[in-house]
Amino acid sequence: MSEITVLCVARESELGQVSDLLGDQLGVSVLDAVSLDDAEETLSETDIDCLVTEYDLPDGTGIELIRRVRTSAPSTGCILYTDAEPRTIADEADSGLVTEYVDRDGPVAADRLVELVTTTGRLRTQTAYPLPENESERLAVLDALDFDAPSLDRAFNRITELAAHYFDVDRATVNVIDEDTQEVLASHGTDWTSLPREDTICTYSILDDDVTVVPDTSTDPRFEDNDDLDDMDVHFYAGVPLTTSDGLPIGTLCIYDEETRELSDEDRQFLELLADETMHWVSLHSRLDQQRTVGSPTEGS
Amino acid sequence: MEPDPKFRYGFQPRLPIAEVRPGTNFLVSGSSANGAREIALDLVTSESGNVATLLVSADVEGEVLLEYLDDGRRTVDRSMLGAVDCSGVSPGEDNRFTAHDEPISGPGDLTALEIEFSILYEKLVGLDPDEIRIGLISLSPLLAHSPIKEVSRFLHMLTGRIIATGDLGVFVVDSTREDPETVETMSQFCDGHVEVRETRPERVELRVSGLPDQPEDWTPVEYDVALDRWDARSSETD
Numbered sequence: 118m119s120e121i122t123v124l125c126v127a128r129e130s131e132l133g134q135v136s137d138l139l140g141d142q143l144g145v146s147v148l149d150a151v152s153l154d155d156a157e158e159t160l161s162e163t164d165i166d167c168l169v170t171e172y173d174l175p176d177g178t179g180i181e182l183i184r185r186v187r188t189s190a191p192s193t194g195c196i197l198y199t200d201a202e203p204r205t206i207a208d209e210a211d212s213g214l215v216t217e218y219v220d221r222d223g224p225v226a227a228d229r230l231v232e233l234v235t236t237t238g239r240l241r242t243q244t245a246y247p248l249p250e251n252e253s254e255r256l257a258v259l260d261a262l263d264f265d266a267p268s269l270d271r272a273f274n275r276i277t278e279l280a281a282h283y284f285d286v287d288r289a290t291v292n293v294i295d296e297d298t299q300e301v302l303a304s305h306g307t308d309w310t311s312l313p314r315e316d317t318i319c320t321y322s323i324l325d326d327d328v329t330v331v332p333d334t335s336t337d338p339r340f341e342d343n344d345d346l347d348d349m350d351v352h353f354y355a356g357v358p359l360t361t362s363d364g365l366p367i368g369t370l371c372i373y374d375e376e377t378r379e380l381s382d383e384d385r386q387f388l389e390l391l392a393d394e395t396m397h398w399v400s401l402h403s404r405l406d407q408q409r410t411v412g413s414p415t416e417g418s
Numbered sequence: 419m420e421p422d423p424k425f426r427y428g429f430q431p432r433l434p435i436a437e438v439r440p441g442t443n444f445l446v447s448g449s450s451a452n453g454a455r456e457i458a459l460d461l462v463t464s465e466s467g468n469v470a471t472l473l474v475s476a477d478v479e480g481e482v483l484l485e486y487l488d489d490g491r492r493t494v495d496r497s498m499l500g501a502v503d504c505s506g507v508s509p510g511e512d513n514r515f516t517a518h519d520e521p522i523s524g525p526g527d528l529t530a531l532e533i534e535f536s537i538l539y540e541k542l543v544g545l546d547p548d549e550i551r552i553g554l555i556s557l558s559p560l561l562a563h564s565p566i567k568e569v570s571r572f573l574h575m576l577t578g579r580i581i582a583t584g585d586l587g588v589f590v591v592d593s594t595r596e597d598p599e600t601v602e603t604m605s606q607f608c609d610g611h612v613e614v615r616e617t618r619p620e621r622v623e624l625r626v627s628g629l630p631d632q633p634e635d636w637t638p639v640e641y642d643v644a645l646d647r648w649d650a651r652s653s654e655t656d
Contacts, residue, residue, distance in 0.1 A: 203533045207522075210529035213564050215571040217579075218533045223540050232582055242578025245571040247606035315567070324606055338566055338600045 121145040121238035122163065126156045126170040126182060127198075135169060135198065135230075142231050145238065153177035157185065166238040167194040169230065171221075172201035180209045183216050191315050192244040192297055194237025198230055215243065246320045255365045256296055262367070262399065263406055264293070264302050272398040273303030276370065280391055281305040284384065286353070286374040291395055293359075293368035294323050302368075309349075316345045322356040323366040328385040330355045333377040350375045355385075357392040359399070370395050427549060427586045430492070433460050434637045435612070435626060440584035442629070443577040445605045447593040448614035452645040453622035454590050455555055457614050461588045462553040463492040470498040470547035472538055476525045476559040477592075477648070479507045483555060486647065498545055502534045505559070526563030528572050535576075552580060556590035557604060566600060573607045620645060 122145070125135045129151045140147045148163065150156035153176045159165075168186055170179035183195045196217040197206065206218070217237065219229050236242055241252070249255055264270075273291040280289035288306035292299050299312045299319050314320050318340060322329035331354040334340040346352075356371030370392045380388075426437035444461060446454045455477070462471050471494070475483040480503030488494040506524030522530045542550060554576070560569045573589065580587035589608060593601045605611040610629035614622050620642040626632035 203530075203537070207527065207530035207533055213526065213568050214529045215568055215575060216529065216532065217575060218529075218536045220537060220540065223537075224544060225540065229540070233579070236578050236582035237575075240578050240581065242575050243571055244574060245567040247570070247574070247603065321603070338597045339603060342565060 121166045123167045123234055124148045124159055124165045126150045138227055153182055156182055167234050169196045169198050172199040172206055194243045196233050245315055247324055249366055258365050259293055259367045266402055269398055269402050276391055276395050277303050277305035280372050284372050286372045288373040291370050292319055316343055318354045319356050319369040322369055323358045328357045328388055330380045332379050353378045355380050357388050359392055359396050421584055430465055432641050434633055436631050441581040443580055443587035443608040444610045444612055445589050445608040446612045447591045447601050450614050450616035450622055451592040451594045452648040453614035453616055453643055455648055456643045458553055458555055458588045458590045459487050462551040463494055465493050468548040470542040470550045472542055472552045473501040474554040475501050475503050475505055477556050479505050500538045502538055504531050525559035550585040552585055553588040556592050558592040558595050577607045
């Protein structure tokens with residue numbers, strides 16, 4: 118497991134207590150800030166897994182800070198650790214802002230904070246989308262794969278071109294689903310490179326072993342309010358997970374169209390066939406990389 | 419003290435659902451929405467003693483939900499029971515264990531809901547129960563008032579907490595009101611999905627997916643289930 122980074126934001130007189138609690142008990146990497154400005158400066162320089170903030174800050178409130186974090190890095194775990202009046206907090210949040218809350222004066226406040234930082238950091242429990250069961254393992258495998266080889270790039274491009282022509286759609290892509298983004302490795306008909314995971318349909322299709330078809334994005338409750346899809350003129354989607362031999366879904370092969378449509382059983386099978394072909398290339402290159410590593414002389418020997 | 423690794427959450431013998439590990443989350447839905455609500459109330463109670471139950475009440479007032487739970491059909495210890503009322507119907511009812519005077523304005527107020535939930539949870543922990551069972555009945559009013567993305571984040575946060583604390587989570591969604599994609603998405607945050615359907619007046623069947631050693635095929639629930647009482651109340655909160 119990679120180390121969890123926590124940003125603690127509190128008044129100067131109380132900061133040490135919270136930082137020490139997390140640093141000593143959990144052994145996580147703790148960054149400190151004493152104001153909204155201070156916290157924003159840290160956030161602009163460093164990615165964090167979890168934010169622990171007091172409500173009353175010298176230049177604003179913890180709710181303002183959480184709102185800003187939700188805009189820039191929406192999946193960050195946010196915890197209000199405060200003695201402020203709950204009603205004041207809820208009134209400012211107004212509604213719709215999801216955050217953990219720990220009453221700092223509560224009898225087991227310190228234990229609860231440690232527990233919640235561990236959970237939100239390790240399990241990433243504040244994403245607005247479900248995660249695959251084996252998410253950590255999946256990300257580790259993805260991290261170990263190298264997609265930079267030119268021949269792999271050519272193969273992916275051919276597959277997207279073939280998919281777009283066969284299905285008579287305007288766009289096709291090969292993607293990997295990273296921790297917070299969907300990285301487009303190859304595409305036909307688009308220049309997309311990276312998309313926020315929270316806003317993509319592939320985020321949902323990697324959860325299903327089968328082909329995911331969204332005949333009309335404007336009538337699917339998960340995507341009907343998704344302005345990004347509207348802006349990209351995506352009204353039809355079909356995608357199939359790219360799955361390793363160990364059953365880990367690392368990405369997707371998908372097709373998009375500006376017109377709504379259906380997909381026949383035969384078409385679904387062909388999309389699966391193309392996904393198998395894509396993974397065949399990934400496996401082949403992975404094996405070649407391993408052989409090269411084993412065959413090359415050890416550095417410095 | 420370290421938790422007992424062999425500990426399991428058991429259910430009333432009449433309920434055809436096998437015991438589950440601590441930290442398990444259930445979604446309960448189905449063509450019988452009222453059947454799903456009743457089965458959820460069965461799941462948050464147990465015949466074993468020293469069980470604390472925390473309900474989040476969105477379909478009906480918190481007091482009414484506690485009455486339904488403690489209607490003589492289930493083993494309930496009133497002193498270990500609490501409800502967060504976000505139905506937006508009945509302010510200031512007596513059975514809320516909350517520290518504040520003002521009620522949650524309604525099921526769209528997710529921040530207030532989380533704060534009330536946390537405060538009540540800590541109070542129940544202070545009673546030193548052997549088990550804590552958490553039920554949210556139901557997610558549908560939340561979905562009607564907030565974007566699915568934020569309700570998803572809220573549910574993810576709650577199920578994550580339940581995993582961390584080793585409690586039992588039971589979440590109901592009214593599938594007669596929601597699209598299948600919404601029900602599917604909500605189920606993806608839970609370990610097990612209990613589906614409930616009505617077979618004849620006051621009788622239901624259920625099946626469970628996603629968990630081992632549970633009834634995969636439709637299995638009759640061999641007791642009368644109070645299906646009708648929800649309709650009058652739910653229509654008042656619509």
